[in-house]
Amino acid sequence: MSALSQIESLIGEMTLPEKLGQLTMTAAGYAVTGPIIAGDSTEAIKAGTIGNLLNMVGAEHVHEMQRLAVEESRLHIPLLIGYDVVHGHRTVFPVPLAEAGLFDPRVWELTAREAATEAAADGIAMAFAPMLDVARDPRWGRGIEGPGEDPFVGARFAEAKVRGFQGRDLSAPDAIASVAKHYCAYGAVTAGRDYGSVDVSERALREIYLPPFEAAIAAGAVSVMPAFTDIAGVPMTANVRMLQGWLRERLKFSGVIVTDYNAIAELMRHGIAADLPEAAALALAAGVDIDMMSDAYRRGLPIALERGLVNIAQVDAAVRRVLALKLRLGLFADPYRRGATSETAVTLAARRRLAREVASRAIVMLTNPGDVLPLSAALNSLAVIGPLADSSIDMRGPWWGASAEVGHVTVLEGLRASLPGLSIQYSAGVAIDSVDVSGIDAAVDLCRTAQAVILCVGESAAMSGEAACRAHLDLPGRQRDLCEAVLKRAKSHRIPVIVVLFSGRPLIVPWLTEGADAVLAAWFLGSEAGNAVADIVTGRISPGGRTAVSWPRALGQVPIYFGDRPGGRPENPKDRYTSQYLDVPNSPQFPFGHGLTYGRFRLANLRVTPDRAGEGDTIEVRVDVANEGARSAEETVFLFSHDKVASVSRPVLELKGFAKIALAPSENGTVTMRLPAVALRFLGIDLEPVFEPGEVEILVGPCADRSQLLVATINLTP
């Protein structure tokens, strides 16, 4: 029997409750690690009126639930079980915003592959990931879950993650369905407040927020999750134009649309549905297949059908897509395939090694003006201070998957393991968000005998991610008191202070970045955090991470990003009547792509050939790179374009490529990037892609700071 006929035959046999069960996902009532809010689902699974679960981990539990569905229900349809596998499952990798800063699609894919293997071993068949929301407002807590501020990076990140999660064969025992989320423009919430309304132009949608989702679907993503939010008053969960229109008709997406948590019921709070049947009907009509957690489909659609708000053909179309996905995942062929084999100690150890390598490469060295890093090998005493110096649970960051609260290497543990001969004293000083400053004196006192201080401060893992917005982007609690006291005492003892900043967003702490002798942005690095920090501060590895977001000088600059349009009066400090502030420059404290290394890289001799290119040509961009420093390091080189005169005002910089080159001291190399001229198309006045003749600047350099970029010009020809 063909897959299609198997599905049609099943649909032909299914009762309405069984159909609606396939369109329902609920948290199992089992001993799971997530919140149990739906009570016990076992009876419904046996009755075939629940077809999908979330927040369940453990092959034993999953197989028990699968057995109920497959052996005890009437139609033996296997369950689809999903989990938030955002940056690892049991082994935690750096949070996505940190990993994006590697600018290395190979690694992005590799960590997703490893996470999929771990999740599948737990019986999971769907990851609610990758999160692809372009984010330019650090007040919003969820920027940490995604690839940063740029749509080009978001698109490359999307492709890599989908490939990693789904592998080459979706039915393989270590393959899991990817869910491109949260569709879309969730990162543009009003005032950076989670779940807030979104109102962006159609051009912004097309140019900024949609590209990562288009890339995910082109890469084969089999599911999409609409955002909680509305766009201009139309909630995404009921957005016919964006779901049926853009996704299904224009992008030809035939996969499963699964809502966010309780999102259908929340259409009533949005004020576009008077009751649950109306909410359910709006979602179904928009193309939503699976109702996560609101039970709106099971309880609302029978009434909506009676009222004639929807018809059974729409229900069947959704059931068809869900069954097709379960078939593609191999769940009918073998519902116990995922979790059939447990992982070996060898694979787990290899995964931890990968986690350490990725974490080391994710660390961004923001400042190191006096080259106090790497620490001198002659050092024999260290003070490790701060509330994030020995907090295993916080090293995971938000969305920590099914990982334990312990076992994630802290900075103190990593340093002690890497420097066994050193005297390393530790004091937390203050708690992360406490007002108690009684521990500061003891912490400061460590400076007396130390030859250097590692000061670990920042946010807790719970201060970013979902429902974690902040209106002040400084250090929480009384950490500033601790830092200022340590900096003052360290200066009096002439010892360097290296700050390790853990955060889910760029923190606005110019007093700290200017006062410390070196600052490492560690974001949240996962299970091997402490070893990674030790690798960098000891010089075992050179820092190479870059920031995938612009780092504001002041909150008043937000939203801040490099791809802004020039406007008619671009910033000119010499002319008051131009676009600028009275009190800070427009530029960020650290630009997109910023990150120092232990090398000293110089770029020169930019060559762009040919100098005239038609749409079908490939432009070759070459630049020479020299490491004039005393240590090996890896440089990241970015390729931007700027269309100086076009039918629509174009951003001052558009990212079109990036590449990396590792060089030993005094070594030279050449980076070559090939840019299809078609990539210089843009959306014309009518929002349709155009390729316009004329001069375009090609800019190459280490970050999105035009003063650091080499510039060449190419002529596009019709």
Ligand code: GLC
């Ligand atoms: C949450 C998040 C979403 C997640 C889902 C399931 O509310 O918005 O990203 O995948 O619910 O946990």
